[in-house]
Amino acid sequence: MIGIFDSGVGGMTVARAIEKLCPGYPLVYFGDIAHTPYGSKSIDTITRYSMRNCDFLLEQGAQIIVIACNSASSTSSDALRKKYDVPIIDVITPATEKAAAISRNKRVGVIGTRATINSTIYEKRIKKILPESKVYSQSCPLLVPLVEEGWLSKRETKMILRRYLYPLRLKKIDTLVLGCTHYPLLKDLIQPRMGQRVNLIDSSVEAALFLQKYLTGMPDLRNKITQHDGPSKFFVSDLTTPVQDLASKIFCRNIHLEKINV
Amino acid sequence: MIGIFDSGVGGMTVARAIEKLCPGYPLVYFGDIAHTPYGSKSIDTITRYSMRNCDFLLEQGAQIIVIACNSASSTSSDALRKKYDVPIIDVITPATEKAAAISRNKRVGVIGTRATINSTIYEKRIKKILPESKVYSQSCPLLVPLVEEGWLSKRETKMILRRYLYPLRLKKIDTLVLGCTHYPLLKDLIQPRMGQRVNLIDSSVEAALFLQKYLTGMPDLRNKITQHDGPSKFFVSDLTTPVQDLASKIFCRNIHLEKINV
Numbered sequence: 001m002i003g004i005f006d007s008g009v010g011g012m013t014v015a016r017a018i019e020k021l022c023p024g025y026p027l028v029y030f031g032d033i034a035h036t037p038y039g040s041k042s043i044d045t046i047t048r049y050s051m052r053n054c055d056f057l058l059e060q061g062a063q064i065i066v067i068a069c070n071s072a073s074s075t076s077s078d079a080l081r082k083k084y085d086v087p088i089i090d091v092i093t094p095a096t097e098k099a100a101a102i103s104r105n106k107r108v109g110v111i112g113t114r115a116t117i118n119s120t121i122y123e124k125r126i127k128k129i130l131p132e133s134k135v136y137s138q139s140c141p142l143l144v145p146l147v148e149e150g151w152l153s154k155r156e157t158k159m160i161l162r163r164y165l166y167p168l169r170l171k172k173i174d175t176l177v178l179g180c181t182h183y184p185l186l187k188d189l190i191q192p193r194m195g196q197r198v199n200l201i202d203s204s205v206e207a208a209l210f211l212q213k214y215l216t217g218m219p220d221l222r223n224k225i226t227q228h229d230g231p232s233k234f235f236v237s238d239l240t241t242p243v244q245d246l247a248s249k250i251f252c253r254n255i256h257l258e259k260i261n262v
Numbered sequence: 263m264i265g266i267f268d269s270g271v272g273g274m275t276v277a278r279a280i281e282k283l284c285p286g287y288p289l290v291y292f293g294d295i296a297h298t299p300y301g302s303k304s305i306d307t308i309t310r311y312s313m314r315n316c317d318f319l320l321e322q323g324a325q326i327i328v329i330a331c332n333s334a335s336s337t338s339s340d341a342l343r344k345k346y347d348v349p350i351i352d353v354i355t356p357a358t359e360k361a362a363a364i365s366r367n368k369r370v371g372v373i374g375t376r377a378t379i380n381s382t383i384y385e386k387r388i389k390k391i392l393p394e395s396k397v398y399s400q401s402c403p404l405l406v407p408l409v410e411e412g413w414l415s416k417r418e419t420k421m422i423l424r425r426y427l428y429p430l431r432l433k434k435i436d437t438l439v440l441g442c443t444h445y446p447l448l449k450d451l452i453q454p455r456m457g458q459r460v461n462l463i464d465s466s467v468e469a470a471l472f473l474q475k476y477l478t479g480m481p482d483l484r485n486k487i488t489q490h491d492g493p494s495k496f497f498v499s500d501l502t503t504p505v506q507d508l509a510s511k512i513f514c515r516n517i518h519l520e521k522i523n524v
Contacts, residue, residue, distance in 0.1 A: 141407070141411055
């Protein structure tokens with residue numbers, strides 16, 4: 001199975017993109033709702049939680065793991081790759097490659113949680129591919145709670161977005177990385193606030209495209225994954241009504257979430 | 263020592279009030295930042311975390327425990343009293359008694375996190391004292407993240423507050439319980455939005471007053487607590503810069519937070 005984890009439900013935007021782009025592969029998803037959000041926590045704590053999540057996914061039969069969380073990808077992916085033998089795909093690498101490839105003026109913006117932005121990983125990675133680029137980062141800690149409340153078209157959300165995005169507009173960026181798996185749900189509000197000419201890079205879609213390409217080159221792994229012919233499974237470490245609602249909203253269908261104790 | 267726990271730093275408004283009203287007693291505080299916030303989690307999960315917090319405070323030498331968190335008080339205080347022998351003081355009882363005592367028109371409002379409001383504990387407790395009262399509740403899930411961001415005077419915070427408080431204004435309440443230990447930090451924004459004639463009940467201050475009165479009647483316990491003559495201690499399960507800043511803001515002095523792994 002393809003194992004996917006996130007601090008909560010945001011990573012389901014990645015799971016949904018994988019389902020669309022890699023149909024026929026069973027997924028096992030784990031949302032660590034009992035410890036959500038990761039984005040405001042320290043590197044040590046995020047790494048500890050991420051290892052626990054990987055252990056669980058491997059027990060469930062995952063042969064490859066997708067870190068569907070920018071905060072965990074930016075702070076813990078190296079530690080996870082060191083510890084585990086299975087291939088580990090993060091959401092940062094695909095998005096940085098895409099950003100470096102499509103920016104014309106080489107001025108790229110990145111938005112994310114405080115943990116992701118403080119790690120400066122996007123900046124380092126984009127500059128590694130495009131040393132002459134300018135990368136401008138902005139942490140947007142209130143966007144995750146706003147999305148989790150379902151305030152996707154409220155006036156306050158638009159104002160808060162304008163406050164976060166205004167400094168990036170001034171920098172005349174032509175490409176903006178949505179460096180948090182919750183943010184695709186705000187795409188329709190972000191695009192008009194940045195202007196129609198700014199490319200938005202959806203880290204969820206890019207991770208799914210990357211995985212699709214990766215699996216194409218790995219026939220053995222592909223066979224192993226598809227040997228498991230059960231349905232996809234979705235686990236969470238805590239379950240409340242808003243979480244269930246948001247999951248169904250992301251998948252546009254009813255999703256059965258199974259609660260487990262970690 | 264007087265043990266105090268909260269899901270994060272909000273409970274420090276209680277610790278600060280206790281320090282002022284009960285000087286001379288050493289405090290041991292635990293903020294469960296690694297699992298914050300509790301307010302959006304399930305009863306099971308909050309109770310599990312609360313027990314772990316009590317175990318830690320007892321190990322540190324607490325002879326009485328104050329649950330400085332409305333979400334934990336409303337969902338888990340019965341379970342904690344059943345499990346532990348020490349006196350356990352919650353933040354709900356003192357606030358409901360005060361609200362019932364000072365409301366003239368017997369129309370009381372309560373604001374809190376989703377966990378607190380869904381528990382309906384304030385409503386039940388106030389109606390037990392004042393059966394003829396009307397209690398109107400409103401969950402305000404975005405206020406904790408706004409306070410933790412330090413957005414205490416931003417226009418967006420005022421707008422979100424207006425949206426949450428407007429339905430309570432329509433009910434013509436004369437008393438409003440601030441049923442979350444983060445909310446005292448928003449008192450100056452809440453009062454003008456509710457009108458100057460509405461009494462605001464600060465659950466942090468009421469809990470400290472209740473503790474002061476309780477200790478007056480318990481000379482043996484008082485002696486036991488003051489036998490420990492070390493300074494007050496503040497522990498957290500995770501530590502980041504915004505947490506450190508908020509702690510110092512609440513205490514109006516530099517507070518040393520010690521990180522421990524739970």
